[in-house]
Amino acid sequence: MERLPGFRDFYPEPLPHVDVWSADARQYIFEKWRATARRYAFREYDGPPLEPLELFTTKSGEEIVGQLYNFADKGGRAIALRPEMTPTLARMVAAHERNYKKPIKWFALPQLFRYERQQKGRLREHFQLNADILGETDPAADAELIALLIDALRAFGLTAEDFVIRLSSRNAWHDFFQRGGGDPAQEYAFYQIVDKLEREAPEQSDQKLSALGFSLAAVNTFVEQGLPTAELQSILDNLAARGLRDFVRVDYRVIRGLAYYTGVVFEAFDRKGEFRALAGGGRYDNLIKLISGGKVTLPALGFGMGDVVLLELLKARGLLPAFDANVDVFVLVEDEALRAPSLKIIQDLRSSGLVVEYPLTPGKSDKQFKRAQELKAAFTARLEGETQVRIRNLKSREEVLVAIGEVAHHTVFKR
Amino acid sequence: MERLPGFRDFYPEPLPHVDVWSADARQYIFEKWRATARRYAFREYDGPPLEPLELFTTKSGEEIVGQLYNFADKGGRAIALRPEMTPTLARMVAAHERNYKKPIKWFALPQLFRYERQQKGRLREHFQLNADILGETDPAADAELIALLIDALRAFGLTAEDFVIRLSSRNAWHDFFQRGGGDPAQEYAFYQIVDKLEREAPEQSDQKLSALGFSLAAVNTFVEQGLPTAELQSILDNLAARGLRDFVRVDYRVIRGLAYYTGVVFEAFDRKGEFRALAGGGRYDNLIKLISGGKVTLPALGFGMGDVVLLELLKARGLLPAFDANVDVFVLVEDEALRAPSLKIIQDLRSSGLVVEYPLTPGKSDKQFKRAQELKAAFTARLEGETQVRIRNLKSREEVLVAIGEVAHHTVFKR
Numbered sequence: 001m002e003r004l005p006g007f008r009d010f011y012p013e014p015l016p017h018v019d020v021w022s023a024d025a026r027q028y029i030f031e032k033w034r035a036t037a038r039r040y041a042f043r044e045y046d047g048p049p050l051e052p053l054e055l056f057t058t059k060s061g062e063e064i065v066g067q068l069y070n071f072a073d074k075g076g077r078a079i080a081l082r083p084e085m086t087p088t089l090a091r092m093v094a095a096h097e098r099n100y101k102k103p104i105k106w107f108a109l110p111q112l113f114r115y116e117r118q119q120k121g122r123l124r125e126h127f128q129l130n131a132d133i134l135g136e137t138d139p140a141a142d143a144e145l146i147a148l149l150i151d152a153l154r155a156f157g158l159t160a161e162d163f164v165i166r167l168s169s170r171n172a173w174h175d176f177f178q179r180g181g182g183d184p185a186q187e188y189a190f191y192q193i194v195d196k197l198e199r200e201a202p203e204q205s206d207q208k209l210s211a212l213g214f215s216l217a218a219v220n221t222f223v224e225q226g227l228p229t230a231e232l233q234s235i236l237d238n239l240a241a242r243g244l245r246d247f248v249r250v251d252y253r254v255i256r257g258l259a260y261y262t263g264v265v266f267e268a269f270d271r272k273g274e275f276r277a278l279a280g281g282g283r284y285d286n287l288i289k290l291i292s293g294g295k296v297t298l299p300a301l302g303f304g305m306g307d308v309v310l311l312e313l314l315k316a317r318g319l320l321p322a323f324d325a326n327v328d329v330f331v332l333v334e335d336e337a338l339r340a341p342s343l344k345i346i347q348d349l350r351s352s353g354l355v356v357e358y359p360l361t362p363g364k365s366d367k368q369f370k371r372a373q374e375l376k377a378a379f380t381a382r383l384e385g386e387t388q389v390r391i392r393n394l395k396s397r398e399e400v401l402v403a404i405g406e407v408a409h410h411t412v413f414k415r
Numbered sequence: 416m417e418r419l420p421g422f423r424d425f426y427p428e429p430l431p432h433v434d435v436w437s438a439d440a441r442q443y444i445f446e447k448w449r450a451t452a453r454r455y456a457f458r459e460y461d462g463p464p465l466e467p468l469e470l471f472t473t474k475s476g477e478e479i480v481g482q483l484y485n486f487a488d489k490g491g492r493a494i495a496l497r498p499e500m501t502p503t504l505a506r507m508v509a510a511h512e513r514n515y516k517k518p519i520k521w522f523a524l525p526q527l528f529r530y531e532r533q534q535k536g537r538l539r540e541h542f543q544l545n546a547d548i549l550g551e552t553d554p555a556a557d558a559e560l561i562a563l564l565i566d567a568l569r570a571f572g573l574t575a576e577d578f579v580i581r582l583s584s585r586n587a588w589h590d591f592f593q594r595g596g597g598d599p600a601q602e603y604a605f606y607q608i609v610d611k612l613e614r615e616a617p618e619q620s621d622q623k624l625s626a627l628g629f630s631l632a633a634v635n636t637f638v639e640q641g642l643p644t645a646e647l648q649s650i651l652d653n654l655a656a657r658g659l660r661d662f663v664r665v666d667y668r669v670i671r672g673l674a675y676y677t678g679v680v681f682e683a684f685d686r687k688g689e690f691r692a693l694a695g696g697g698r699y700d701n702l703i704k705l706i707s708g709g710k711v712t713l714p715a716l717g718f719g720m721g722d723v724v725l726l727e728l729l730k731a732r733g734l735l736p737a738f739d740a741n742v743d744v745f746v747l748v749e750d751e752a753l754r755a756p757s758l759k760i761i762q763d764l765r766s767s768g769l770v771v772e773y774p775l776t777p778g779k780s781d782k783q784f785k786r787a788q789e790l791k792a793a794f795t796a797r798l799e800g801e802t803q804v805r806i807r808n809l810k811s812r813e814e815v816l817v818a819i820g821e822v823a824h825h826t827v828f829k830r
Contacts, residue, residue, distance in 0.1 A: 012458035016514035023459045039765045041772035043427035071486040099431035140775040241755035242762040340656035347657040350454045357456035360555040
């Protein structure tokens, strides 16, 4: 029986196949994400993987349904597997915002879903680090969030040589559009053209821009000048004070496709431009109000970073560590008469926090030792008589003989 | 907008409402489960939350569909949100078992789903620790798995006063049934009666047993004698060698409802009998063969422990720690002229691994200090002039003055 197309199985390493995913690499990414968000004093939250379909159409319009993994449940409700976390966050914050001091700094590691026409290797789910700050309009919040994004990538050993944050602002484009005498009703259509500048033929972009009273030349000049607005300059200065200036550049070609962004927007890319965006985000100051039906007004901003592109980049840069069982001690049971006291040692070692493996059933000495080596155990331990344990460091080959009662907390295991 | 009935939102503490769940408590449980499974040298895996419906009906028959959260996807496939992890595990192991040395010891922390008629407070999802050993028939594997279950509960501070593993065996009941001359075709019907002994009126059980040629009195005598089979005795001896004998008792009333168990079965309960089962599991030696369509034969056993009953028990026993933001250092920015160097200190402290919070925007000194106290920060740090930082331990109230370049790695933060 096969798993569903577009979904992943996560196996422990070593992996059986190239088309199979590593549970260890996934957990490695989750742990780095979580630890970095915590250092920034972000708090973890989560919501259900299923939400009422309406939550997503309220935010993004009916068009989004075509991309959703949606269905009717047995009670006839219109349901969708969450395609992004922001609507759930907005719903949760709107319900209980009075309980939390502002600014609210929250993160989550959700699995997200979409249902697009199946293409080879195209996934229907991925995991994201989602981080958001709510209740603060000052660009200092934007800087704090972008600093977190930078450090969440640096946590994997990536440097300013590997990635860059392209920083932009809808406010800058709003001013440009106004100065050029654009029709306010067509402003979002204008943003959509800017969003596609890098993917569409110049003639096509120019034609579309002309229809709105603009020229590609003027747009290109604005992009090339790349003069930061006061708001963006404040963010750049803040990041410079942290020593993070090298990770960011103003790039007005970034505008983000989604309708709900209201100010600063940004995307993270690998410097060589080999991969899709590593992360993206921005301000959405009106969304909480929309989702809460006008009950709660809170300025907000956030980003999402996916696991799939990140993993591709880490592999390409050789930054994924080797994963194994991390066995600290392999207990050899060579004499079955000593199995009971060996089990006691195993229990004591595990209780002290060490990862311990041993042969469940009788086996030859050399096979047991070979298994310890395969598992890359740091030590073997073997009872000698009933009162002493021989501990061997498999790297240095040093051996010590330890009294049975002292094994669990022996300094030999301190690393 | 409301979340779906039977689903949970997980908020950071302090919690706004009693009907809201704690993201911190959830993460606390996950970390203890994961750490314990790793100490036992179990490796983590995961599969998709969605599987083909057929995966579950193959294992449990068509009756299960009534309890599943199932639907047709846009491609017309019959899909279900996973109600348990074992079929996914069996599918994954069957696909790649040759790559992994036996015994395979794997664990997962899946979210599981069911769609029952909605009752007040009845959930449609929960999380489980799932741990399984595949490829070993010896009762030593059963003992290893039960020891893990015991330690996964002890990790939360629960003791032999708090919980007990009720150990049983389908083999013991098989022998009883055979000795009593039962009709092999009715053996599973007999197990179902035994499974309901504790919930049904004695007369009703007796009547049903009579129809199969047995009496409640004989069944009760067998239960009360509770003589361990050789297999169970071997498990008890193994656990005794580990010092875990007090956590287990033979109790033949446990037989587990599911059809696929083949040998040892067990359940964990709180000693006072206030809650539903904390965990349950057993041997399912034929399931991998069934799921793999006969391709792979592997003996197997496993257990699942849910988060909801565990959380209830931990609350009742006062064993949940207080959760907060775990802020190490709150950096006070009292002079806005010093914001830039303060940001540098914040960055350096975070880079050294500390959790750091600070006011994003200008604020009065006393309000900042109050916020540091609310967050239960361990220290405050404040620039004095441009070269020195005053660090205050908020518990001991001790203060030290540190050169700005030495802040991040200062011994004052070593705890």
